[in-house]
Amino acid sequence: MKRKLVATITTATLTMSALSVPFLTLSSHVVYAAEAVKETRAPEYKTRADIPAQYKWKLEDIYADKAVWEADLKKLEQMANAFPRYQGKVGRSADELLKALNDLSNLMRLRDKVYVYASMGFDVNSSNSSLKELLDKAEKASALTAEKTSWFTPEVLSIPRDKMKTYLEDKELAVYKTFLEDLERTKPHTLTKEMEELLARLSPLGQNPESVYSLLSKDIKFPKIKDEKGKEVQLTRANFISYMENKNRDVRKAAFRAYYQTLAGYQDTFAQTLAGKVKANNAYAKARKYPSALEASLASNNVPTKVYDELIKSVNKALPLLHRYMELKKKMLGVRDVYMYDMYTPMVEANQTYIPYEEAQKRVLEGLAPMGDEYGKALAHSFKDGWIDVYSTDDKRSGAYQSGAYDTHPYVLLNYQGTNDDIFTIAHELGHAMHTYYTNKKQPYITSNYPIFTAEVASTLNEALLFDSLYTKAKTKQEKMYLLNQRLENFRTTLFRQTQFAEFEKLIHEKEQAGESLNAEALKKMYFNINKKYYGPAVADDQEIAMEWARIPHFYYNFYVYQYATSFAASAALAEQVKKEGRPAVDRIREKLLSAGNSAAPMDVLKAAGVDVSTSKPVDDAMKVFEETLNEMEKLVNQK
Template sequence: MRQIPQRSAVPTALTWDLTTIYPDDAAFTTALGEIQTAADQAAQLKGQLATSGADLYRVTTAIFALYRQIERAEVYASLKNDQDTGNATYQGLADQADALAAKVGTAVAWFEPEVLALSADQLQALIDQEPQLKAYQHYFDVLGRQRAHTLTADEERLLAGASDIFDASAKTFGVLSNADLEFPVVQDEDGKDVRLSEGLYGVLLESVQPAVREQAFKALYRVYQQFRHTFASTLSSEVKTHNYTAQIRHYGSAREAAMSGNNVPAVVYDTLVKTVNQHLTSLHQYVALRKELLGLPELHMWDLYTPITGEPSLKYTYEEAQQEALKALAVLGPDYVANVQKMFDSRAIDVVENQGKRTGAYSGGMYDTKPYILLNWQDSLESLYTLVHEMGHSMHSHYTRTNQPFQYGDYSIFVAEIASTTNENLLTDYLLKTQTDPKVRAFILNHYLDGFKGTVYRQTQFAEFEDYIHQQAAAGQSLTADFMSDFYGKLNHRYYGDAVVSDPQIADEWTRIPHFYYNYYVYQYSTGFAAATTLAQRILSGDAAKRDAYLGYLKSGSSDLPLNVMKKAGVDMTQPDYLETAFQTFDDRLAEFKQLAEQLKRQ
């Protein structure tokens, strides 16, 4: 039986090297003491920033230096914990970092309210007094947009001190999902016993054997359904937290509060949902084609991920995937490729699954560290796409941090998914240009269509669900498991149409989606994928100016408003055009795939 290895059994070369953040846990502990001292000193700066421009600069730089220190500690503890969430030592480090972050937040909670207590003219006068403050001009301009939503210093201090409490629901979900749930033994395609996990689940759903897919689907949901009421409680509490903080900050809704934090207007969200719903027919056509080509009497939810073309003919070891990634991304230029190679060579990637490791994949790190990538590698095309996707995030982070000062050394989550999905689009183009076998091309097109389905359609479905439960909770509705499952089941049927059976388990899918705890994050996967379609086309045009405009976006960080950054890159996200371009690409590739599939049937 295939066993997931213990962390200690994973080869060092396949793990990330966190000693570049702190050489060891003792150094981390020492840093916590230094941060506590700096936080105490920062608290004493209250009331000093409005005296002169020089004082405003002194206080501002001290606050940002503290942010820099605590972010480093949080990243180290988080990465250590994620590599083995069942390790009590690293659970403790993460708890210490989170608790100290709350204390830091409390210590500096006065800062932004004190800045905002100044009128716009008073603040600008101070900035004009001190030339070094020009480097913070955009930061202060953006902060000024929050004047109506910032509380008094004492109120902000109380909220900051409660941040660890507000995070409790998400943490409980994470511990349950990643460490405490015990998944059963199932059979793989060879009839061998394997221990089911979230990582293996995705692989088994791609099996060409219907019985393997069905078994994995039902086994996974049996586990989650045992705890559906617990998950309803954690999700309900998270939603209440979002609604509560939005209310006390004088926003009309949690959605408005979340989007305002990224300086994104509501029209972007509404346009996405409206446009996607206008194109559900395309998804219904694809689902119906999937049923036809698979030759199934009934198409179930567990049949939506297996390649229509049969056994995946493209599999990659991790080493092979690195070389393919470098070739696919070469269109972005030699400097970009060199930085990707550096990621591969510097143990910046934690590659394989181990017991207790956080599921899924992400890119992490902060301004003073290299970007890090967490993977749960499987030898599949999907894992290659995941590698390229996360590398897009990491290169975005690298270019931002090497071209911007710390105060602009991060970027809005609204633009974060664009870099990653642009890389995915470039990989698809590379594969379609280099693979001539009709079966392989059909497989790639199928993968693209599935990716579009899973990103643009599926994440917008999630966005609709997320907005609905926030609205319902705000109106006084109790978010019970039955209530949420009833709506989710109907929503899922509307998206996928009559060609797929609405299996009862899918109504409980919300129980296992971590992004519902991210406060209106998921819609950005959809907008990001659509914007990436346009950007990839611009890059692939061969016009160096368009490629450089894209690299300019990667380098911008938070030095400008996110919509302005994207306009400079060549995409106006206030208009629906970029969405229509994405759906046209989907329809074109669906038509090409259908033609190829019919050709293969005749052979």
């Protein structure tokens, strides 16, 4: 995932999808096995001090020591406290506006640098109290910065249009033109000063449903179930997925039913909480004079609702392909009916043999070779010069992300376990890292922080290229089927599943806006029907799946998940262009996407790179790739 900075840090996506469930696991129904590599053991480190230096990122590249960081922290606080001196002056002249923007840019750059050093230090050593102290100081300084700059945007928006037009033509302000135009675009939805202050005071209430949901989810106690050995084990929110991946079908079924039946016991509370969030989104949109909450949400990235609607329409058109995939899954698993608790059971057994990190590096470099020598040299640099933190310890943050600041090189956090999935994680996060690397080289700070809408394109493009490389090198039928299974699941969990979520999210907002009740029974009916439509007749009706909406936190993120699907489709299209065009496509992607940051609207950035997401073509083309993959899998299955 691409990790945003400071106050808006998000967990956008894991290797395959933020909402997908890992599928490269063993199953009792699996009849194929990928060819093993030479077996070795994964290293186990008890403390961070045990890990060799070459496997740890170099935070000293940001600050040599704590004293230097403390000096910048003090400087940041001084700059934040001084910034209000521009209040009431930015509309007087282009020169005053330029001075304020320059100082604001420098202030935010320093804030980012101070924060990432503290947060990344804590993420790899959370038991260290002194590092927690640094993070607390950085967070306080970030809050101070937000407070001292909160007046700036409303004051810029109060500048008369005619005067702003002359400012936008000023050569000295050219570097800020995109930033100012983006602010100007929101002007019709900006309210009076008093109303803006009122909305700001009320905004915490709009976040309350998410907080209640998080606490409720944390506090729910699940029953015990019997594992594959007949031993009673405690089902929890944390271990639910591992039981869904269990080799034993009876264990999966027991975990699935126990989990969702427990959630159903709280269905009215979950429904009231989600309805509260939907009502808040709709009320906010109405207050700002947007016709819908969807349009209000997409406006932040200047994305028209047509993109959202075309995604749902195009994926719905391709649902027969998903139904066909479910029929193949049923055949390969050797079951009469596939149930939702079978959904994460791979058709091809995962290779559990440990892959050394150095071998993973080699496979990534070979897989991403089509991106050119310059790209490859930067990747090699990332592996040897302290960009990546590789191995786990008990007090290291889980998962994977890419972070850093404008004045640092990119940093990647891993928890490498030596699986094939981990290799794709490396490629994914290095896609974000290279996006950051090129953007920071080309863009000024003010246009360097690219949005999620384009961020996930760079990362999933790398995954697509890596797949092609590994599949080309696969020597046996089993290896090929393993990789094809992985790719098919990528499509299912990202392009199909995220669009399914997006369709449900749109529907519940429309129902509430029309005055209909979002009670538990209504939510369950809507979700069940959409799920049935997506998975088709090959998948048996699981009444419990009607409660899955209560397990998805992203429904509280205000029309967020559709970006996973659009990015996946865009990256599939770009990967095909790289294969067919070679260097012209690579140069275009590097210059128009990876180096663009947020210098233009994300749709315009993607269009310049070679993908027009305002049309159905990227999704339609991605579905062709899915169909080709499915054809290949069916052919191998039917081979004697």
